[in-house]
Amino acid sequence: MTDNPAVRRLADWRAETLRDLADEFGTPLYVTDLERVRENAARLRGAFPDADVAYAVKANTTRAVLETLESTGVDAECAAAGEVKRALDAGFPASRIRYTAVNPPARDLDYVCSLEHANEMTVTVGAEDTLDRVAARGFDGPLCVRVNPGVGAGHHEKVSTGAEPKFGVPYDRAERVARDAADRGFDPVGIHAHAGSGISGEGLSAHRELVRRMGDLARELADLDLEFVAVGGGFGVPYRETEPPLDLDAVATATRDALGDLGARLAIEPGRYFVADAGVLLTTVNTVKETPGTTVVGIDAGMTTLLRPAMYDAYHAVRSLEPDQPPRDAVSCEISGPVCETADVLGRGRTLPDPTRGDLLAVGNAGAYGYEMSSQYNSRPRPAVVALDGGEARLAVGRETLADLTRLETGDRDADGSDGTGRGDSDRGCQVGEAAGTDMTDDTGSADGREEPW
Numbered sequence: 001m002t003d004n005p006a007v008r009r010l011a012d013w014r015a016e017t018l019r020d021l022a023d024e025f026g027t028p029l030y031v032t033d034l035e036r037v038r039e040n041a042a043r044l045r046g047a048f049p050d051a052d053v054a055y056a057v058k059a060n061t062t063r064a065v066l067e068t069l070e071s072t073g074v075d076a077e078c079a080a081a082g083e084v085k086r087a088l089d090a091g092f093p094a095s096r097i098r099y100t101a102v103n104p105p106a107r108d109l110d111y112v113c114s115l116e117h118a119n120e121m122t123v124t125v126g127a128e129d130t131l132d133r134v135a136a137r138g139f140d141g142p143l144c145v146r147v148n149p150g151v152g153a154g155h156h157e158k159v160s161t162g163a164e165p166k167f168g169v170p171y172d173r174a175e176r177v178a179r180d181a182a183d184r185g186f187d188p189v190g191i192h193a194h195a196g197s198g199i200s201g202e203g204l205s206a207h208r209e210l211v212r213r214m215g216d217l218a219r220e221l222a223d224l225d226l227e228f229v230a231v232g233g234g235f236g237v238p239y240r241e242t243e244p245p246l247d248l249d250a251v252a253t254a255t256r257d258a259l260g261d262l263g264a265r266l267a268i269e270p271g272r273y274f275v276a277d278a279g280v281l282l283t284t285v286n287t288v289k290e291t292p293g294t295t296v297v298g299i300d301a302g303m304t305t306l307l308r309p310a311m312y313d314a315y316h317a318v319r320s321l322e323p324d325q326p327p328r329d330a331v332s333c334e335i336s337g338p339v340c341e342t343a344d345v346l347g348r349g350r351t352l353p354d355p356t357r358g359d360l361l362a363v364g365n366a367g368a369y370g371y372e373m374s375s376q377y378n379s380r381p382r383p384a385v386v387a388l389d390g391g392e393a394r395l396a397v398g399r400e401t402l403a404d405l406t407r408l409e410t411g412d413r414d415a416d417g418s419d420g421t422g423r424g425d426s427d428r429g430c431q432v433g434e435a436a437g438t439d440m441t442d443d444t445g446s447a448d449g450r451e452e453p454w
């Protein structure tokens with residue numbers, strides 16, 4: 001690929017294109033450039049030519065993105081039944097899906113294990129009793145053991161995973177769990193660990209330590225002939241305009257060195273890196289208010305649209321898309337959302353050209369964990385998503401309406417007569433109990449009645 005820069009900055013997006021999209025589709029609006037998603041995939045695969053590369057779909061499950069990445073040949077790493085369904089719907093065959101079960105609810109296992117090609121999917125278990133649960137549902141496909149490597153990293157403590165007891169089998173027990181799985185007739189094909197998300201700078205040495213530990217463990221398990229050692233995702237992207245991008249080639253070299261000699265392949269599963277700089281969020285200024293401390297710029301996107309600033313104090317660059325003529329004075333402001341909550345501030349101390357009601361702003365790096373973490377809190381309908389591809393724009397996800405807010409409330413009968421509980425749903429893709437056989441004693445949805453099947 002010739003023109004494939006390591007990062008696309010917010011300043012690189014064409015203002016005129018974005019203004020046209022806002023005019024056509026309204027705001028708040030997520031825009032995803034599928035060509036940039038492809039570029040990111042190509043750069044990753046170029047840096048890790050011998051590795052199995054998967055996309056952690058949780059970063060952005062929009063169908064347009066999943067289809068785009070499926071066509072690049074990467075695999076899909078899924079954390080929930082819903083993600084598996086979306087990956088399948090987007091065309092990933094089961095053999096290219098890894099389901100990483102974190103404390104999986106019974107319904108998730110019911111769904112995944114009863115899929116037509118369930119035994120072609122790799123299931124990653126992070127607790128010994130998950131082995132019993134998938135066995136009870138008849139799963140005997142490729143199995144991977146998630147290890148807690150005891151070392152974590154990430155852009156915020158809330159996304160540092162590797163040392164959290166919740167994730168994976170403790171390192172010292174992982175060898176035994178993998179051997180037990182083999183003794184029980186499972187087909188252990190890999191081991192897995194994930195340090196955390198948004199790793200750069202000092203976090204890279206923690207990530208290398210994780211890789212080193214996983215290499216050691218894989219060598220202890222050499223007799224099992226593992227196919228891969230997955231070292232998770234987590235590659236950071238520069239959210240600040242002046243932050244340099246990761247040197248992906250250097251990271252790849254360091255990763256391979258830390259892993260050491262192995263018969264098994266290296267596997268990586270980034271999410272953010274594929275999609276972050278492929279997305280922007282467009283938002284309109286609703287209110288401009290002078291206060292003693294700052295100018296408050298109220299916008300129509302809030303923490304319900306983009307949660308990351310409220311949840312992780314994450315920084316997202318903001319740019320005015322208004323014409324720069326006539327010039328305006330630079331004003332320091334607080335950019336706030338419409339949600340009645342103090343955390344609903346996109347950024348403080350930001351400089352914008354003298355803001356005016358109706359101005360269009362763009363928020364950078366919104367392609368990862370943006371729309372994906374949006375919610376209806378404060379009864380705010382979710383925004384729309386537009387996919388750009390080769391100069392064409394199309395609506396990828398429609399804007400929710402006020403009617404969508406109450407669509408599933410019981411007692412609010414739809415025109416089709418359903419009561420919104422989903423109990424009558426015949427398109428659920430699986431029949432609980434079919435694949436589970438007769439040995440559904442632990443926690444299946446149908447066994448204890450606490451959960452309805454999907």
Ligand code: LLP
Nearest residue numbers: 056194197198233234235269270271272369
């Ligand atoms: N693999 C596993 C097992 C994971 O749990 C994750 C992310 C990934 C891969 C992908 O990580 P990435 O390459 O995207 O950093 N909502 C947070 C990020 C949470 C990530 C959770 N797990 C954020 O907006 O920063």
